[in-house]
Amino acid sequence: KNEVEQSPQNLTAQEGEFITINCSYSVGISALHWLQQHPGGGIVSLFMLSSGKKKHGRLIATINIQEKHSSLHITASHPRDSAVYICAVRSNTGNQFYFGTGTSLTVIP
Amino acid sequence: DAMVIQNPRYQVTQFGKPVTLSCSQTLNHNVMYWYQQKSSQAPKLLFHYYDKDFNNEADTPDNFQSRRPNTSFCFLDIRSPGLGDAAMYLCATSLPFGHLNTEAFFGQGTRLTVV
Numbered sequence: 001k002n003e004v005e006q007s008p009q010n011l012t013a014q015e016g017e018f019i020t021i022n023c024s025y026s027v028g029i030s031a032l033h034w035l036q037q038h039p040g041g042g043i044v045s046l047f048m049l050s051s052g053k054k055k056h057g058r059l060i061a062t063i064n065i066q067e068k069h070s071s072l073h074i075t076a077s078h079p080r081d082s083a084v085y086i087c088a089v090r091s092n093t094g095n096q097f098y099f100g101t102g103t104s105l106t107v108i109p
Numbered sequence: 110d111a112m113v114i115q116n117p118r119y120q121v122t123q124f125g126k127p128v129t130l131s132c133s134q135t136l137n138h139n140v141m142y143w144y145q146q147k148s149s150q151a152p153k154l155l156f157h158y159y160d161k162d163f164n165n166e167a168d169t170p171d172n173f174q175s176r177r178p179n180t181s182f183c184f185l186d187i188r189s190p191g192l193g194d195a196a197m198y199l200c201a202t203s204l205p206f207g208h209l210n211t212e213a214f215f216g217q218g219t220r221l222t223v224v
Binding site: 002004030031033035042043044045048050086088090091093094095096097099100101102 | 115140142144149150151152154157159164199201203205206211212213214215216217218
């Protein structure tokens with residue numbers, strides 16, 4: 001069983017829709033990353049969270065440490081948001097990161 | 110400006126021909142990681158360095174080796190690439206466990222094709 005589970009695996013949305021991607025993890029963490037990966041591209045870090053909520057433009061990320069759960073929200077989605085979104089957590093016991101398998105988002109004009 | 114740089118972005122190599130992928134960082138981070146990511150899968154840790162200390166994952170094939178000549182550079186050597194080694198290879202850096210700053214920084218990745 002993967003230490004980090006994401007849902008949904010695939011998501012198709014109409015332009016303008018509000019999008020939520022979920023991440024649950026089973027290990028103790030010191031931080032959680034939300035990452036974006038475009039097809040054939042490298043990884044861009046969107047957020048790093050250890051508690052609460054962060055907002056960058058149309059992106060909002062929340063984390064509930066007690067429930068071991070995080071969500072990434074995209075407001076007013078746009079076709080350029082189409083990418084794979086990956087949740088990754090840093091272990092609180094060593095130099096280890098655990099990755100989810102990603103959520104593939106397609107936003108249709 | 111990119112802080113973790115991987116070269117090349119795309120690499121085509123012949124079956125069995127040794128290949129080296131490069132990662133450099135300007136962050137002076139102690140820890141550097143190499144991940145392998147195959148299509149639709151989560152990145153898989155191959156190994157990481159804490160300064161010069163090399164930490165190999167138990168299931169990393171012997172075909173994969175790494176060198177870290179200094180803080181800034183880390184190399185991934187694939188001694189005899191097979192078709193199954195075609196993947197995206199990601200480099201990441203961070204400060205070590207226990208440091209207050211737990212953020213990781215990722216390179217753009219090298220897409221390896223084996224022909």
